Structures are given as structure tokens and as C-alpha cells.
Amino acid sequence: MSNEEITLTAGDAEVTVSPGNGGRVAGLRVGGLELLRQGQKFGCFPMVPWCGRIRDGRFRDGAAVHQMPLNSPPHAIHGTTRNGPWRTARAAGNEAVLTFDLGDPWPYPGRVTQIAELAEDSLTLTMSVETYGSSFPAQIGWHPWFNRNLGGEDVRLDFTAAWQEERGEDHLPTGRRIEPRPGPWDDCFGMPGGVDVTLTWPGQLELKVTSREEWAVVYDEQEAAVCVEPQTGPPNGLNTAPRLVTPLEPLEASTTWTWRRL
Incomplete structure (x- = not known):
């Protein structure tokens, strides 16, 4: 199938998926309200095979050290799939399935x-990484840009984290866990019971971002949008908390956004 845009519908919810633009969810409209920031770089893009920044773009796998392109100097950021075309494997009604074959500059062959899946009151995104050969470390995450304002009051963020990863001057976790601090944030939080963050646009809509994963980066330093990013490990996690993709065991993760009108 081609990589043309896909529209999913359920009730008064409509999702636009853009396989050709990094496999991202380009739009989510509920009752005509667009919840995601619009534009080529925005919407909600998959972060794979790593999330956030890798220090100096380098990660170690056993004795081998691999160098990724420094697309956010001095670091590499957000994986290799958000700017490339994905392939539509299947699309019908309220569900779309996309695939991406990993290759250069990523050193291991594999498939994402x-x-x-869209329901009347929720969108579930599920991702898996499989290897075609040797095992390798990987991460899965999503980077949604939610509009700060839907025409009324600004969105409010509410969550309880067990800890915050202390952020160094290089924007990477230092390895210390600290008490969660007030925002604004470009920070990674630990939620051992699973990610659970509520966004409330007063008088309009409440949306919950949940995931069985225990890490979320919250980024609200931009005027136009706020980001709540569930992921399988912290930034620089290929080095500090690698999750291994093996021929017998792919890496899998999912996130669900559930909404209700206020």
C-alpha cells in the first residue's frame, strides 16, 4: 500500500495518520476540536529505536560503540524513524498498521x-521492534504535541511521579533520582505503577495519557504546545537502562489516550 495519509473515524473522533511523514499521528479531532499542534514536525511522532537524547550520539552494545548522527548537537535525539516514510500494511475504518524497516544509520536490521486503534473516546498506539538477526538495545516512545490552548483556558497538567530524573546542564539525566519539582519541565519522571498523566482544558476536554511503561518525559517549555511522552526508558537509556530486542523477544509498548468532554 502507499504511504498516503490515512483517516480513522469513531463517533465524533477523527485521527489522521501520516505514514509518509515519520509514521506520525498528524491530527486528532474530537467534536471538531484539534488536540494536536499542526505542522510537519508536530502531531505525535514515534520515537524509535531510542527516545530523547543519546549522549554525544554514542551507545555501547557489548564491546562495540556505535555513533548516531548528531541531529541535536552535541547529541542524537528521538530515533531514526520520525523523518522517514513508513509503509501502510493495513488501514480500515478505525485501525491502521504501519511498518518501518530499520537500517542505516541504525547498525542493526529490524522492523518496527x-x-x-481509534475508539469513540480513546486512541491506542502500540509499537513493537523485532530483529532480523543479532540482538540489540532499543527503546520505544511517543512524542505528542498537545495544543496548549483549544480556544479557552490553557491546559492544566496533573500527575504524580515517584521521582524525577535529575537533569544535567547537557539536558541528560545525571543518574540521580530527586523529588519531583514544579515546572516548567523538560524532564523525565518515574511512575512505577505505569504512566498516568491528565491534561485538562477547563470547560472543554479532559484527556488521560496512560501506559504500562514507567517513564514519561514532560516538556512544556514551548508556548504553543505541551508534550507528555511515555517511553520504555529514560533519555540516554540505550546506555543506562538498555532493553534488549532478541530474535525470541521483541520489544513492545503501548499508550492509550482517553478523553471526555467537560
């Missing part, structure tokens, strides 16, 4: 599969 992403499924978007």
Missing part, C-alpha cells in the same frame, strides 16, 4: 510495527 505501529498500530493505531
